[in-house]
Amino acid sequence: MGRGGQKEPLYRKVNTLARGVRHPGGGDYRWERHTKAEKTAEADGVTRGKMRKSGRLGAFDYTPLFRFLLSRVGQDWPAVHAEAVSRLDREEPVFWMVARTQDERRRLFATGESSYFSGLFVDDANRLALVDPELSPANLRPGCACCTHTLNGVRFGLAYDPDSPSDLTPR
Numbered sequence: 001m002g003r004g005g006q007k008e009p010l011y012r013k014v015n016t017l018a019r020g021v022r023h024p025g026g027g028d029y030r031w032e033r034h035t036k037a038e039k040t041a042e043a044d045g046v047t048r049g050k051m052r053k054s055g056r057l058g059a060f061d062y063t064p065l066f067r068f069l070l071s072r073v074g075q076d077w078p079a080v081h082a083e084a085v086s087r088l089d090r091e092e093p094v095f096w097m098v099a100r101t102q103d104e105r106r107r108l109f110a111t112g113e114s115s116y117f118s119g120l121f122v123d124d125a126n127r128l129a130l131v132d133p134e135l136s137p138a139n140l141r142p143g144c145a146c147c148t149h150t151l152n153g154v155r156f157g158l159a160y161d162p163d164s165p166s167d168l169t170p171r
């Protein structure tokens with residue numbers, strides 16, 4: 001592997017203690033709503049990062065990888081893939097964002113409680129592409145009032161509205 005050290009890694013350690021506090025002042029009502037919104041998102045097929053399930057929450061944050069892949073949309077996939085893997089501890093997180101099959105394509109996916117990134121795939125010309133080029137944080141509505149929801153690091157443009165469903169489901 002080309003670990004020459006010329007390039008920064010595409011993952012970083014996170015401070016697990018700093019991440020433990022969520023939903024400040026959240027009463028039962030808020031928790032209930034939040035849980036419901038999350039379940040809905042999962043039921044609708046939003047792919048969540050695997051960090052929680054594998055018990056490695058807080059071990060590594062792959063946000064730099066997701067930003068890197070986003071910045072390479074339109075470029076030759078084999079080259080992008082090779083560079084990404086050379087700067088990672090493992091390959092798997094690449095495929096949290098980049099669909100390997102038609103079935104895996106998502107317009108967005110969750111990387112944390114309320115952080116989302118655009119879903120990607122490899123097009124017929126072997127270039128990295130957005131599943132939904134129209135997707136914009138400006139048109140997204142959060143699923144709860146207590147968290148700051150972001151897409152690709154940009155805050156959602158619409159306000160939380162208990163009467164409107166959140167717009168986090170894949171299309």
Ligand SMILES: [Zn+2]
Pocket residue numbers: 023034144145146147
């Ligand atoms: Zn929340």
